[in-house]
Amino acid sequence: MANTHVKEMQALKEHLGKHQLKLTRQRELILNAFLRQEHITAEAMYHQLAKADPHLGLATIYRTLNLFCDAGLAQARHFGSQTKYDNVAHKGHHDHLICTGCEKIVEFENEEIERLQEEVAARNGFTIKTHRLELYGLCSRCRH
Amino acid sequence: MANTHVKEMQALKEHLGKHQLKLTRQRELILNAFLRQEHITAEAMYHQLAKADPHLGLATIYRTLNLFCDAGLAQARHFGSQTKYDNVAHKGHHDHLICTGCEKIVEFENEEIERLQEEVAARNGFTIKTHRLELYGLCSRCRH
DNA sequence: TATCATTTTGAGACAGTTTATCAATTTCAA
DNA sequence: TTGAAATTGATAAACTGTCTCAAAATGATA
Numbered sequence: 001m002a003n004t005h006v007k008e009m010q011a012l013k014e015h016l017g018k019h020q021l022k023l024t025r026q027r028e029l030i031l032n033a034f035l036r037q038e039h040i041t042a043e044a045m046y047h048q049l050a051k052a053d054p055h056l057g058l059a060t061i062y063r064t065l066n067l068f069c070d071a072g073l074a075q076a077r078h079f080g081s082q083t084k085y086d087n088v089a090h091k092g093h094h095d096h097l098i099c100t101g102c103e104k105i106v107e108f109e110n111e112e113i114e115r116l117q118e119e120v121a122a123r124n125g126f127t128i129k130t131h132r133l134e135l136y137g138l139c140s141r142c143r144h
Numbered sequence: 145m146a147n148t149h150v151k152e153m154q155a156l157k158e159h160l161g162k163h164q165l166k167l168t169r170q171r172e173l174i175l176n177a178f179l180r181q182e183h184i185t186a187e188a189m190y191h192q193l194a195k196a197d198p199h200l201g202l203a204t205i206y207r208t209l210n211l212f213c214d215a216g217l218a219q220a221r222h223f224g225s226q227t228k229y230d231n232v233a234h235k236g237h238h239d240h241l242i243c244t245g246c247e248k249i250v251e252f253e254n255e256e257i258e259r260l261q262e263e264v265a266a267r268n269g270f271t272i273k274t275h276r277l278e279l280y281g282l283c284s285r286c287r288h
Numbered sequence: 289t290a291t292c293a294t295t296t297t298g299a300g301a302c303a304g305t306t307t308a309t310c311a312a313t314t315t316c317a318a
Numbered sequence: 319t320t321g322a323a324a325t326t327g328a329t330a331a332a333c334t335g336t337c338t339c340a341a342a343a344t345g346a347t348a
Contacts, residue, residue, distance in 0.1 A: 022295055022344050042335080057298040062335065078222045081306075081334070097270050106268050113260050117279055120257075124250050125284035126241050134276045135261055140269035166315050166324055186306080201327040206306060225305065225335080 005035045008073055008089055015071035026056060030064045034074065038107070039086040077132065079105075095133040101142025149179045152217055152233055159215035170200060174208045178218065183230040219274055239277040248283055 012031060016023055033049055034040065040048075042061045049056050065085045068074035075086045079098070095113075097106040113133070121128045156175060160167055177193055178184065184192075186205045193200050209229045212218035219230040237258070241250040257277070265272045 020295080024296060024343070026297070055298070057300095059299080059336075060297060063296085078224065080222060083334080097265060097268055099270065100273065106270070108264050108268065110260060110264055113257055113264075116254060116257050116260070117277075120252055120254055121241060121279055121281060124241055124252065126243065126250070126279065126281045127287055128279050128281040130281075131279045132276070133261075133278075135265055135270065135272050136274045136276070137265060137270045137272040143271060164324080168314070168325065170326070187304095199327070201329095203307075203328080204326060207325085227305080 005032060005089075008035055011073060012068070012071055015067075021067070026053070026060055027064055027067070029053060029056070030061060031068070031073075034065070034068065034085070035087060035089065037087055038090050039077075039084045039105075041082050041084050043082075075130075095135075097135045097137075099139040099142055100136050101138050104139055106139075149176060152179055155217060156212070156215055159211075163214075165211070170197075170204055171208055171211070173197060173200070174205060175212070175217075178209070178212065178229070179231060179233065181231055182234050183221070183228045185226050185228055187226075189229075221276065237275075239279075241279045241281075243281065243283040243286055250283075 009028075009031065012027070013023060015021070029049065029052060030045070033045060033052075037045075042058065042065055045065070046056070046058045046061050049061070065074055066076070068085070069076050073088055075088050077084050077086060094107040094109055097108055098104075099106075117131060118128060153172075153175065156171070157167060159165070173193065173196060174189070177189060177196075181189075186202065186209055189209070190200070190202045190205050193205070209218055210220075212229070213220050217232055219232050221228045221230060238251040238253055239257075241252055242248070243250075261275060262272060
């Protein structure tokens with residue numbers, strides 16, 4: 001398997017080392033698959049990896065994705081009843097525009113909004129570490 | 145029962161009328177209880193209303209809160225594994241500044257951010273219905 | 289490279305939250 | 319008042335995610 005994600009693998013190894021955790025075949029497999037996505041659910045990843053390893057358990061996917069969150073490689077977000085794991089490395093940061101009709105998700109970035117967020121935070125004595133902005137509505141196709 | 149929420153009751157009746165739905169004792173009861181809250185889970189409301197009506201079913205609470213969402217009186221938000229129903233009437237919109245150190249939550253409003261959100265949405269052909277903005281970081285006291 | 293304490297895995301049981309089912313009841317227009 | 323249509327309550331079922339535990343894999347050490 002091509003290891004095209006050297007930097008992230010490095011970060012994972014570092015996290016594993018710091019916490020007496022081990023690098024397994026499954027963790028490598030899941031990391032490589034995960035890094036090819038922008039965001040994905042555990043269930044979707046389960047089905048996607050079924051070809052590569054039919055015996056890979058769903059619980060392992062959940063455990064590993066949560067591990068990635070701890071390691072700072074992923075970020076969990078709750079959309080409706082599901083949890084999506086965002087690939088943090090893929091893009092620095094992106095916010096979401098979510099269609100409540102067809103569930104379509106459009107990503108966007110807006111520096112002006114980010115700047116204003118910093119301003120609000122500063123005014124309240126906060127130092128922002130991360131944020132989450134989701135706009136819910138109808139896309140042009142669902143408006144009818 | 146005191147009907148101190150005339151405007152919202154009106155809005156509910158309007159929605160019911162438009163969709164061939166009926167006004168029931170339970171819907172009135174749940175509406176009045178809901179409007180006294182800022183945000184609440186279905187489970188919490190279930191326990192809270194158990195005194196007023198011990199036979200009120202949990203399914204009815206869920207159904208009714210979802211009805212309120214359709215009617216524009218409530219807004220569902222997913223926090224972890226739970227869904228909280230926000231009272232839309234209570235305050236217009238408010239976003240959250242959340243301290244990851246002490247869990248303190250500061251509410252804020254920023255019209256400029258809201259305006260930019262509309263702009264982003266329009267650029268992508270979306271019509272925003274609601275949004276959710278949460279800034280995570282450390283408050284001044286926790287920064288040390 | 290063999291050993292072996294420790295971690296991880298897979299499979300399914302389990303738990304918490306929300307929705308579906310359906311007979312009995314309630315609403316409301318006529 | 320009547321009756322078609324909607325609603326309710328009770329519970330089963332669905333769904334997402336976590337826990338359990340015996341078996342397997344890892345990796346530090348000899």
